[in-house]
Amino acid sequence: MGMKSKVVLGAVAGIAVIAAVSANSGDAEGGSTGKGSSASAQQQAGGSKADGTSDTKSEDKDVEKASQAEQFKAFVQKNGTAKEKEAVSHVTKVQGADEQNNILDAADVYTDFTGGILGEGTGPAKLIASAFADWKQSDNGLVTVYDADGELLGNGKF
Template sequence: MGMKTKVALGAVVGIVVIGAVSANSGDTDDGSTGKGSSASAQRQSGDAKSANDAGSKGSDGKNTEKASQAEQFKAFVQKNGSPQEKKAVSHVTKVQGADEQNDILDAADVYTDFTGGLMGEGAAPAKLIASAFADWKQSENGLVTVYDANGELLGNGKF
């Protein structure tokens, strides 16, 4: 295949993906008849419940603000995870993209305090973190990527 054909084919695929994402991002209709709508509604209500359970508390014991994604993730793993997952997730410093899902191209990033990249100490725990993330959030087509303290890739997994 020629270079021009590859570039044209890549452009067409890119336009189709962008069109699909934009078509689903503007959907604000609460009533839905799709087969995934009830599961999506249950998942959203479950996420809202876990967000309320994991809310940060002030000195007076009342919820003062919504917990960060990392705090919500850690609270979920502390409640539901294995001892190995709990130890691995204790190194999580930041989670991005977990709250914005459209089941088409979901991507979340988890940052840790490990160092050394793929060959460092965090490569094995990164798989545990990705697995725990998949238990926390579900998506039709999600990818979670785990990074070290320097932003180097440690691992990834589907969720």
């Protein structure tokens, strides 16, 4: 393994440790005021027709059969901004989004960007990580975005 790879892996491990420590030193009152609470309220409120019946059951069955990447893209197409939609259109694969235990959740998002951390995908990677945090919530989650060659583009908490 090259020296650059070792440095990047060390940085990712350090960020994961910092994220774990900071997540456990949060709100002692138990109140929820973060982005996750507003996203949860939005998810619970949607999906009703004019006659009061819900049409999300058939949509949920179709979404559950889709891959994690397709589920993520569908969520962003429905709820994301124009820039998030553009960034997420480059997503090719999502791993680890369905396995959450709220202790140390980690998800990987792979894209078709090239050039690693110095390439054109660094900015969109932050948008992808932000959109992922809107899609999935965890007490202590870390999403990592990679380019087409498997090089790190960015990461974020979810």
